Amino acid sequence: MNYNTLFQQIKQKRSFLCVGLDSDIAKIPAHLLETEDPVFQFNKAIIDATAPVTVAYKPNIAFYESRGVAGWRSLEKTIAYLRDSYPDIFTIADAKRGDIGNTSQMYAKAFLDTMQFDSITVAPYMGEDSVTPFLEYNGKWVILLALTSNKGAFDFQFFEEEGVKLYEKVLTKSQEWAGKEQMMYVVGATKAEMLAGIRKIVPDHFLLVPGVGAQGGSLEEVARYGMNSRCGLLVNSSRGIIFADKGADFARRAGEEAAKLQREMEQLLQTYRVI
């Protein structure tokens, strides 16, 4: 999916919501555990209930990998379902991979080719040749970690050389590898005011913003500091939507929570004159 198609989706749905499929089998409704693939059934129901207001889905790969072969199968079925039933929705493999060239190539093949995700999150520590193999697939995206939303972000991301912080260096340096048509950045919502500075370095790029909801960030602040004329934001919510209710009613409740966020987003898109 290209930059403009993604923007069209945002305008059409009046939403920049990404739903995180952190589908922990220990937390999904009990009645699903009797089905052959409970996690896929859960995802399918969540997707169907939230798709009208959602522009991106982001399976968190750890939650699948932790279940071995069975988890991998749930993941493959989920992405196939998304591709077949909702081909216009952007898909993100939240995998945070990154390794030497021949190894990143293998990860790229797994997520972007075999499973056909639109994008994958990548960790920057190993530099250019760990990232560029993911850029070799036409129309696919790298979403590079810049400033994450967790406490440990302060350990290294704020390391500073001559007034430039490491996360700023990541933003600058990586623009040599790809432009706004193939690269996005992860920027945590818990540090929303820093989005203003980040927008000076990457004014046009899309930013994937986790940490709204369970991780404590404010949607309004994210929009105030981070929105650009093409929206430029995908804001993720995981637990607040998918585990809004843990009973038989989980899908309807997820749809409601997603719709609530969409209404806030629509307002913000209007406030900042994107739509």
Next chain:
Amino acid sequence: MNYNTLFQQIKQKRSFLCVGLDSDIAKIPAHLLETEDPVFQFNKAIIDATAPVTVAYKPNIAFYESRGVAGWRSLEKTIAYLRDSYPDIFTIADAKRGDIGNTSQMYAKAFLDTMQFDSITVAPYMGEDSVTPFLEYNGKWVILLALTSNKGAFDFQFFEEEGVKLYEKVLTKSQEWAGKEQMMYVVGATKAEMLAGIRKIVPDHFLLVPGVGAQGGSLEEVARYGMNSRCGLLVNSSRGIIFADKGADFARRAGEEAAKLQREMEQLLQTYRVI
């Protein structure tokens, strides 16, 4: 496996060889492709041929993940075979994971609990709470990326604050999270002379050194700058051993290449009076 047991293994085998199981299905001998699980059959033969001179095996997870469910099954069978047949050999999941706490927990569960690897490689970018979930398993290790062997290492790892480089900061800071009994570091062999400086920061830790062989590092230099009184090194070779021969004779030739490295290692262990 604890620090002393690992050192005993090194003394007993007179070797600090780690064999990297980068078992690319496109490169394994053709006759294996007729078996039910070619990659597992390949790994099993490589392991049996190299185990007498090997102290650690390191499956490169990307090469399994890229094959989806089938690859994951090959990985599970490989680690189960190692645990059952060679319980004294140290196992490394070369996964380079690292994410927010609840997600790192899931990766830790997958590799250290379900599959029972002894250790996992972890990327440091997201800081403390992305690493510590891997330290919650007794007797299991984190192998943290410090200075990698690839070209891209120069993009961020040499970022410098007040005379301290990022990879040095990673070495220092991470010692607050675990000591030499649970933490090792990845240090690339292509920058062997830097091992002298690294040893000043982590004199007693084990270092996992990739990049000898195909990636161009010299074993002798690694030992000169990096060996300590308990050896303190696991030196990895992947392609140079496992793809030494691509015909019917692959396992015997892998064993020969491993034995050749072991003889060099034995000599270095004697030179530096470790044995």
